[in-house]
Amino acid sequence: MVVAIDFGTTYSSWACSMRHEYEENPTKIYVRQWIGGEHFSPKVPTTVLIRPDGKTLEAFGYEAEDRYADLVEEGKHKCWYYFEKFKMKIFNNKVRIIPM
Template sequence: MLVAAIDFGTTYSGWAFSFKHEYDTDPTKIGSRQWYGGQMVSLKAPTTVLIKPDARTFDSFGYEAETKYSELASDDNNEHKRWYYFRRFKMMLHGKMGLDRNIDVEDETQKPLPAKTVFSLVIRYMKDDMLKNIKDRLSCGHITEDEIAWVLTVPAIWTDAAKQFMREAAVEVDLTNMYIFEQL
């Protein structure tokens, strides 16, 4: 019934979807999110995530994460040093992903977190954000997971281990009926 794509980019990320019945009549009819950053409106947001000091709880993504972290950092109390702020972290996996799936990525202040935690939190956010938008467009307001074909982008230059890592991070947040699309 629906194809939903998450473009987890190195610098910018976004999502889009298309209902089959709309695609059949007009293949250019695609739903996507508009991201706002100051005076700018874009179809993608910076691949930036802010994670709470407990190292497990997602706080914000994209422009919102940048703004909140900037506000935290502007306070004199150094509160921002307790938070985890990741920017352009996707390519940290390139060339580092071997047989060990328990690799860490470091945030902007070199604090490590398990890469799977960081990637899964972002994928979950993108998925939930898109599902909310989809449900708002449906007259019945309901769609089941088995009616969605998910597409997740990965760089074609990545190793099979890195691609498998992304698949596992997506499965961890219940992204079923998933296809990996290799970007050139």
């Protein structure tokens, strides 16, 4: 199996192909279709919702947006971690050397 992941600044997605299918027809790929509200798209917002423990992924994409909106509406969002469009923030111009 070959898998491609597009981890984008705003949107993300993935696609895959089985080797035998690729050999028969290289254009035959499977692309995840994401559903959120009225959206049906091969891409999903690069958004994550982390549980209050700070370690466990609760939801990704449209599901993270919807779940967080529900938490806000219920007034229960303050201890959750919600990140969107964060890709560029993981890059840093400083080079860090970590001793071994």
